[in-house]
Amino acid sequence: MTKISEETQETRTGGLTSKPVVDRKDKQQKRESKNVMQVEDLNLWYGSNQALYEINMDVPEKRVTAIIGPSGCGKSTFIKTLNRMVEMVPIVKTSGSIKYRDQDIFNGNFKQEYLRTKVGMVFQSPNPFPKSVYDNVAYGPRVHGIKKKEVLDEIVEKSLKDAAIWDELKDRLDANAYGLSGGQQQRVCIARALAVEPDVILMDEPTSSLDPISTSKVEELVQELKKKYSIIIVTHNMQQAARISDKTAFFLNGELVEFAETDDLFQNPQDKRTEDYITGRFG
């Protein structure tokens, strides 16, 4: 079940001044938790179409945050804003602020490249490069200037192990990643994201194109990964959100309707709209 693992509070490096998550349960239990990202009054427009309205959200460190909501409510837009990927669409305008470990990511001096090194992303459909498994996973480290074969070998092995696919692929590192199954490709993409050693991992419906077995592998993996990483995962599947996340955010029409501990949100929703959605009384 979902509960905060005790070690998350101990393994944290001190010195960062983040305020505790302000939500009901945390207040009730007076539990302290650090935030890795803080979103304040975020608005986003595609041209003249507003897609996000006044979003405020604190993303807790080393936990899994699920984002649910009906199609078109702005889930992808929101998480792509967190690594500024959304700006690949030229007409996008934003207002408000997003902080990554107390640094404003929209600040001109804050490099996008740095942000994306720290805030990695796994996409909806597997998107390996048309290169070997090894070159896929080594891509990030190479981009960041690591050239030594031994170092790269080590990173590749570690990342593939962390992505729970080393045993399947250790003899096929030279094979083209396009020749793998969809589930394998997605885990290679996760390994590729891990190789950069990010702090936060954004996942946009990472299992939506996978079969049930691959899906449960990725879900198990997410549970493993949260020991080291803060994870934000978009999902269409409420059971999945309930299974794997610690906190859940419910989006509707570009608004963040409710954000709470996953158990609370599903068992005791505060907002009528959340209740309608999770009980299926919703379009």
Added chain:
Amino acid sequence: MLGQNEEGIKKRMEGRVLKNKIMAGLFFLATSVGLIFLVLLFYRVLTQGIGYLNWNYLTSGPAPYPEEAGIWVGMIGSIMLMAIVAIFSVIIGVASAIYLEEYASQNKFTEFIRVNISNLAGVPSIVFGLLGLTFFVYIFNFGYTLIAGGLTMALLILPVIVVASQEALRSVPIDLHQASLGMGATKWQTIARVILPAALPGILTGTIIALSRAIGETAPLIIVGAATAIYTLPDSLLAKYTAMPIQIYNWTARPQEEWQFVAGAGIIILLAVLLLMNSIAVLIRNKFQQRL
């Protein structure tokens, strides 16, 4: 519903099937027109030229007598010309395409440039000849030299290469951009390591097809002063030169019948080179498609 007037349907079916056959026949006929003329062309060129096509023809330059004349100087001239054309047009063309597709902000101005580059690809080659004459021959003062000819031809196929490279770059899935940028790669790293390798087969195919257009071009070369009778190979970029189409054009213009056969042999060589280049382009494309 259909069962009620099965008879009518059957009757109409025959009509429809017949109509289909007639249409198929008409389309075949249309295709045949092109094919027949192509076959006639090959037949004429082969029967006229094959007699003169021998080792001696391949290895000697122009001569006062048809039996001694050869394509060597023209062939090497064309190859050197193409080398210059390829170097300049590919470097500038691919770089422009990268700028337009990957770096330029998408606004009215860049859209205007895009449209006009496509339009330039349709400008008659003789206009490029005049451009080359003004700039390279006179203003740059290269005179009637290999480099002036090469640069003129490079300008001629530049728009084709830009457009082909843009299309190749555009066809690289946005997924791959996102994957690379999402790991903190810069735009240039993404282009150099992911986008260009993926677009390369398309760029190569486009380049070869553009070059095969250039290798057959005559008009602009005449304007920028390719020599019609030259006996030695060009020894520098600033040397006089000739090219296969110029040589062939020169031979066909002569009154004695034998020269037509000499020209025919030249056309066979030119066609062979063209076919070779196009086959390479097709090979690259097929290999690439298999890989995906």
